[in-house]
Amino acid sequence: MKFGWKIFFLCMGIYVISLTITGMVVTENTYKSLLKKDIERSLEEESNLHSTLALYLLNNQRIAQEKIELKNYSKSMVDMVKTDRNYLEIFDEKLNLLATNAPRAWFFSRDELDVALKGQKNFVLKRDKDQLYLFVTNVLEINEEKIVLSLIKDITHVNNHRKEQYLLFIRTGLIGLAFVAIITWGLSTFLLKPFRELSLTTQNIASGNYHVRAKVNRKDEVGLLAEQFNTMADKIEQKINQLEEEGQRQQRFIDNLTHELRTPLTSIIGYAEYLLKAKYNPEIFQKSLNYIYSEGNRMLKVAKTLMNMILVREKPLQLKEVQVMPLLIEVRNIMEVKGEKAGIVLEVVGEDTRILLDRDLLKVAITNLVDNAINASNAGQKITIGVEKIQEKVCIFVADEGKGMEECETKKITEPFYRIDKSRSRKEGGIGLGLAICYQIADEHGAELEIESKIGIGTKIKIKFTKMLQVRSNLDKIPCYNNICKEKI
Structure with a gap:
């Protein structure tokens, strides 16, 4: 099931459950409140009726100036209660029915009469088919003669009110459900x-x-x-x-x-x-x-x-503290013979500095760079081998005044066997691995190999060493690099 449908049905479920619980709580509370008020009202009416009937009987006794029998006045007492929903039943001490104005007879148990006969006023709710009745019973005693009064009230309207309220919640809930469904679907679609x-x-x-x-x-x-x-x-x-x-x-x-x-x-x-x-x-x-x-x-x-x-x-690299300028001069001396044959001048520039490196590997890298520079240069041009500092980084470079190369070529030139001029390289014995080795040597030292070149102007290749590999003479220790622990200089 899609997440949107899950949200939709979840909101619908929450709405239905919330509405059902709210409707039940509100309706039942209203029902109980109305029922309680009707019971209180009925008890009050019974008390008034009890007082009225007692006064009525005492007044008749005073007029007759003799003891009266209560059962003889039962019919007249019943006739005094003539409302549509109020009925009165009168019983003797043996709970025999003396008089009533109720529209029907009751065939269920009347335990409340026994309780009233013992002198305890009480009430009971009883349902007869679709009707709900409240029975309020009390005893009336005149001259040591007792009769039981049972005031019956039809409170079916309370029950009907509860049903109507449930129907109202259902109708309102269905309408609300439709609105909630539309709003939920729209919001879920938007969200x-x-x-x-x-x-x-x-x-x-x-x-x-x-x-x-x-x-x-x-x-x-x-x-x-x-x-x-x-x-x-x-x-x-x-x-x-x-x-x-x-x-x-x-x-x-x-x-x-x-x-x-x-x-x-x-x-x-x-x-x-x-x-x-x-x-x-x-x-x-x-x-x-x-x-x-x-x-x-x-x-x-x-x-x-x-x-x-x-x-x-x-x-593993054999890292040692090396002075750069003597190393560059050594490379120049090695490549000077090839440079003289090609009519090219080799020059070493820069200030001496000390770097922690593998001398033999770096010598191979610089030699390869100078060899490539000679191959790319023409007679009468100059190749510069030097060292400089760029943003606190020591940089060894080889710059020529040769033909240069396109920017797209500088990104591929360090790949193995890649050659710009394949015919010339093959003629001179090159196999396209020189710069690849230089790149790998620089990478093993944690250095960067940068190539700057322009067509017709020349090429400058730099090996930039990080600050971690630089060594100063006033330091007693050097940091670890490539899994080589600190050691005394």
Whole structure:
């Protein structure tokens, strides 16, 4: 059952139960109040009637100047009560009926007469078919002679009033029920509209429309729920986009790796088949073996580089306090020979500082960055290797004046086997793993690898170290990082 129907039937149930209880309580209280008033009125009437009849009998005795028999006056006493709903019965001491003006005889037990004969005034309610009667009984004694008076009142109107009030509650309740049903349905429709919007948004997201959001502008709990739902949808969309990007990167990695392995394998297999079929020719055989050897070495280089990437990720860092400038000068000296061959000047700039890092790994990363910068530069250009501080972060950078790259390329350049100029990279022996290793080394150090590049202007690649990895000479301890505990400097 839908939540809207549950709310509807719940409100209807509450209304019906509340109306029923209220109607019963009000009607029964009214009935008891009317009944109590009728009883009090009847008792008062009986008292007045008792006094009147006593005076009447005493007056007749005074006139007759002799003792009178009460039973002889019973008929005249009954005739004194002539109202439509009031009747009078008179009984002797043996409870024999002497006179009555009641329209009918009563065939049920009359225990109240025995009680009255003992001198106790009492009343009793008795129902006869659809009629309700009140019997008020009392004893009248004159000259040691007793008669029992029974005043009978028809109070059926009290019972009828209760029935009419119940009918009134039922009619009013049915009309109210119709209004409550309409109002409840309208309110439930209005209140549940945001939930239907959320449900529709959920269906759209489930079908793949991750950009859809719930349009609920409210300040209550529903609005807060919608806001949190949209926040959750944003996070889901981000995760989905990340997964898609990661899937694309993995697919590109597989495609590039397949291409890198297929090309040398094709050459190796081709030359091997040729050597198997061709007649022996020392020059051709030597040339073919050289190709097979070079392509095999290229495959081995790919395997070793991939293994190095795995080792970088799995092997714990050997963190030590390192002075940056000597490390940069060492890298310049290593790459200076290749730079001179290409007609490129290598320059080291910046102020020396000390950083906690794995010296060998960082040396590999900077060397790869300088090597890529040389490959991207032309003769007569300059490559700058330097260190600087940016917002209290130590930054090691390599900047060239080469051809640069598009912004979209900077987001992919750190992926394994990705190369902007594939023909040139292959000619120079590159396999597209240099920046991927640099990125991984920086990531293992908790550093950020940033690439700034413009076409025709050049590229600047920065390795930004967090403040946690910086070391000052006046500190006695260094903080833990990558599960390496604090140690004396």
